Amino acid sequence: MAHYASTRKPGNIISAFKANTDESILERYPPLKQELLNANNLKEKLIDSWTRLTKEIENETEEIKRLGPNVIPQVEFSEIAKNGGTFPQDVAKEVKKRGMVVIRNVVSEQEALQYKKDVKEYILNHKGKIAGFPDADPQVWELYWSKSQVAARSHPNFVSVTSAMNSLWHADPETVIDLSMNLTYCDRLRIRKQGDSSFALAEHMDGGSVERWEDPEYRKCFQSILSGEWEKYDPYDATHRVNANMDLYNCSGGCSMFRSFQGWMSLSAVAPGGGTLRVCPIIKLSTAYLILRPLLKDLVETKNMCGALPGAQQHILPEFHQPLIDAVVSIPHVNPGDCVFWHCDGIHAVEECCNSLTDSSVFYIPSTPLCLNNIKYLAKERYAFEEGITPQDFPLNNCEKDFPDRAKPSDLTELGKLGMGFTPLIVDPTVTKELSEGAIKARKEFNKILFPE
Template sequence: MLAARKQGNIGSIFANSFKGELPPQYIHLKKEISPKDPSLIQNAWQRLESAFEKEAPHIKALGPKVIPQVNYQDILNGEFPSNMKDEIRKRGCVVVRGVVPADVAKGYKQQVLDYIAAHPGQIPGFPEHDQQVWELYWSKAQVEARSHPHFVQTTTALNKLWHAQEDSMVDLETNLTYCDRLRIRKPNDESFVLREHLDGGSTERWEDSCYRKCYTDILAGQWEKHDAFDATYRLDAKMQLHDAPGGCEMFRTFQGWLALSSANSGCGSIRLCPLVKETTAAIIMRPLLQDILQTSSMGGAYPGTQIDIDPVLLPQVTDICVSVPDIYPGDAVFWHCDLVHAVDPKCKQSTDSSVFYIPATPLCNINTSYIQRQRETFRLGLTPPDFPGNNAEKDFDDRAKPEDLSKLGKLGMGFERIEPKHKLTKGAQAAIDKYNHVLNLD
């Protein structure tokens, strides 16, 4: 059965935000997951504060330059250059230059503008009175961009920064397609503002026993051992225990967007906190610190929304947030699923700041099951399962249809059988078999 979410727009997730006192179950949860010896967390926190003190001046001195940058041409055989991999892992983010040629990216934007103009008053967006984040998923330009060979090559390289065990059911060499919306942010806009936050669920990171396993070392007071690129427990993590509107049900190794316009640094673009292990450790340990341990506070995380990073509770994290460098059409920005990010308060440039949101989503069981539902929405022109059920494009003759998909598009969208072209782990083979079976591609 198709999921039917309520109508809405990208603002729905904020409207849902409950910011009162959390129920006592969270006091019990914190007791259950804290180490027996409270000094383990307190000592770990002190070491973490020292790490931030050491790293922060460097990040502030470099500003946007601290974010790793790679030219698309340097991604060879689905791999980032070996001298960049550790830096991308440390920062948890990367700008990839020229993923598609600039004229192709600009062409995508024009196609979308034409698509919007062809259906006046029929497409919801945010904010409602001056739409900029459009509830659009199936324009031909979006569908084409998601399976552009260079984009697929890039997302595969991002997935391969991760690792899993031999029997983990994931194929990091195959990227599936997650269909998200787009933004055409107008000059001087101040409505689409997001302060520092984390997506991919909220209190689920502590509540769900599998999701929590991703942070075992942090919760044991050994944050230095935390491996943000181990996919093992991400594969069964429940990121949506509270049905957050707009929350993503797919496992994204990295969130990301493809730029359709220029976006000057700090002028209406994205900001990132480029230290993934340390910021994750801070967020996960924060509710367990003595000052709030006996309360139900989860350190700024609330069920059913994203995690807002409270600058009072986590100043170390918000303090290191930097703007991405100047971005040009065809560039893409990617950030790890646990990386704190924010949107500049104002679009301070004379031209629009426009992107297609497209993450990296490897082949694994939860992603296969989403693709199965997403494929059906694509066939019918409905809104994809994760998003507000506006179904605005249902009757648009000029939307993309399955027959418009390229070979790569068919593979990522569940329309074509996946034949492995490389030596697989046992788990990867099982994940592919399951994909082919669930999607009736046997």
């Protein structure tokens, strides 16, 4: 059995927002900005590009304010199932524009409420032994291996939904990615109590921060934006995402897997204002704004990267990003068993107070397609599951290691075993003939890394 040593420190969800303050790192940013302007001939195009962008954001914000939470696309799981496991065309178009979706009734309300009941008992069984935030009265628990979480991640409907989310993406045929296959990413959970105001997250983005400009491969994702042609930017091109380094500075809680969409399964009935998620539903425009903002005249010669700091997630700040904050809206009412997904570059926040009739509870579960970075991480995650320790991306608390009632590999369904890397993938020409060259290679890499001879 391989051993994977984590370099994370103990902590909680807030660890992902604590930056590395090494001044020598910040010195890199003024020359980097000049390099970006010069390499892409952006200096001459920047003002015109920015003017077009901000005007379009103004127009979209008016529409968002008019529609409120209803601007977020909503679809029944049954519609996806009837459509062969993909979104109906009109829904797909709107999801891609907004960068997010609410999918209704992915699991039954009874199943979702049972998940919550069981995980609350799991927490009670180990009172005082589980890290969380805030320390005194956790609302977000550093738990990954409860039987409820493991079951939810591998529920057939949920697996189907993640494949539907992945199918909104595309890549060059030789790109080593199989968008038809989703791997399991094991994240924590939230049980936010009625009246809580401690777990309020301001607007931010995950998936790194300064890495979007610093890492050469990550930067290629935003090439059209950096060339002054943000209109040509495609938020759903995975060609350069698969090898992007989203964690140059060992961010505790930063995701090193490529999540096509972040997501959660609701375990509560929660309305806008009830401590729910808030999002900026203009993914193309918000990403372009974020990438261009540090290159404008007022900041181009400074170390300031507009809320992007080494070792932390991307902060969205009023002094730099107010038009994007103005476009943020709460998601619609969700019920137990509904799932919510938002683009990996999506700006999101959590409402300040849980003004709900019940708790506001979710299992965080994203969609993570089969690609090389994700396979490499899965090998570490599989080991963590076997040992009952914290997955590699998260603060090293290892709370569950000695819990006798945590999930074990023997608890996995066949779908669960496949998603967690306990079952090899079929690489048979009669089965894979419709897959791209890159997708077939991704499957071969899966077997090679997880089942070495």
